[in-house]
Amino acid sequence: MNKQKGLKLVTGLSALALFTCTAAQADNWRYAHEEYEGDVQDVYAHKFKEYIEKHSDHTLQIYRFGELGESDDIMEQTQAGILNFVNQSPGFTGALIPEAQIFFIPYLMPTDMSKVVSFFRESKAINEDFPKLYEQKGLELLKMYPEGEMVITLDEKAxxxxxLNNKKIRVMTNPLLSETYSAFGATPTPLPWGEVYGALQTNMIQGQENPIFWIESGGLYEVSPNLIFTGHGWFTTAMMANQDFYQGLPDEDKALVQKAADHAFEEIIEHIDGLADRSLEKITKNSDKVTVTRLDESQIAAFKARAPQVEDKFIDMTGDSGKALLDQFKQDLKDL
Structure with missing residues (x-):
């Protein structure tokens, strides 16, 4: 652990020092996520909290991005039992669970929202296979859900x-996402979220990808104003619990947690409906420097033609388990 990361983790531990009881005994549960106030993960967390507190005597403390460190910090704290619940995208979980990187195979997922939602509701891969993978890492996967279509921002139109040649594009610390942008012709540059705005501002990097609501929320359009809709995928996230904490709950509390997770899922699906359009409207209203490029089918085909090498890389990285998961993904999508 480097010094900076160690300091962040110590800060997070200090912030939680008042809660000395074990997770299984705690009436005040602790939940951390990766986003800002009002963003999708924050909305999900508060819908989860509302259900828990309405239907039990438990309370839930929510920590947003930066309050306990970055994504890797809150995952470590959850695995250690300091946090009870964590919301983390597969972009970061991929280092822990390589198969979770499947969401970064470009053009695997549909971009139509109704199909995306149906996939998350009905997919065997999502609802049966993934929980087993998370379980192996001491995590109880409670819900996976979509946040929005991925959009690339650049210093110029493309x-x-x-x-994209010679463009340094920020990626999460995720090997397969790096492979995707290498396939697209760019130079993938892993950076923690806290450094992205400044790196764009100083031209250390020339682009990044995120859902449009996050581009608006984080002000990324201010320093990376050219928005490019490539149709290559949706941002996915996962909400999970420390497994020892969850397994130590009485049956009625396990049922409560599951119902709260399901309730928050339904609420977040309603929340993201139209969110991208509303966020884009805010962006274009706030800046006259922003350009919006939506690739047509022939332009998308040029990017899509490079996707098979990413799929091959995924199988190389994950072996038989990854191939089986990919086959199930494709079958689930076909069944839609």
Whole structure:
């Protein structure tokens, strides 16, 4: 652990020092996520909290991005039992659970929202296979849900992979996402979220990808104003619990947690409906420098033609378990 990361973790531990009881005994549960106030994960967390507190005597303390460190810090704290619940995207979980990187195979997932939602509701891979993978890492997977279509922002307009050549594009610390942008022709540059705005502002990097609501919330359009809709995937996240904590709960509390997770899922699906359009409207209203490029089918085909090498890399990284998961993903999508 480097010094900076160690200091962040110590800060997080200090912030939780008042809660000395074990997770299984705690009436005040602790939940951390990766986003800001009002963002999708924050809305999900508060809907979860509302259900828990309405239907029990338990209370829930929510920690937003930066309050306990970055994504890797809150995962470590959850695995250690300091936090009871954590919301973390597969972009970061991929280092812990390589198969979770499947969401970064470009053009695997549909971009139509109704199909995306149906997939998350009905997919065997999502609802049966993934919980077993998380269980192996001491985590109880409670819910996976979509946040929004991924959008690339750049320092200039682009419609072809060739125009991404020599562009340093920030990626999460995720090997498969790096492979995706290498395939697209760019130079993938892993950076923690806290450094992205400044890196764009100083031209250390020339682009990044995120859902449009996060581009608006984080002000990324201010320093990376060219928005490119490539249709290559949706941002997915996962809400989970420390497994020892969860397994130590009485049956009535386990049922409560499951119902709260399901309730928050339904609420978040309603919340993200139209969210991208509302966020884009705010962006274009706030800046006259923003450009919006939506690739047509022929332009998308040039990017899609490079996707198979990412799929091959995923199988190389994950072996038989990854191949089986990918086959199930494709079958689930076909069944839609």
């Amino acid at each position: 419609t072809t992979p060739e125009e």
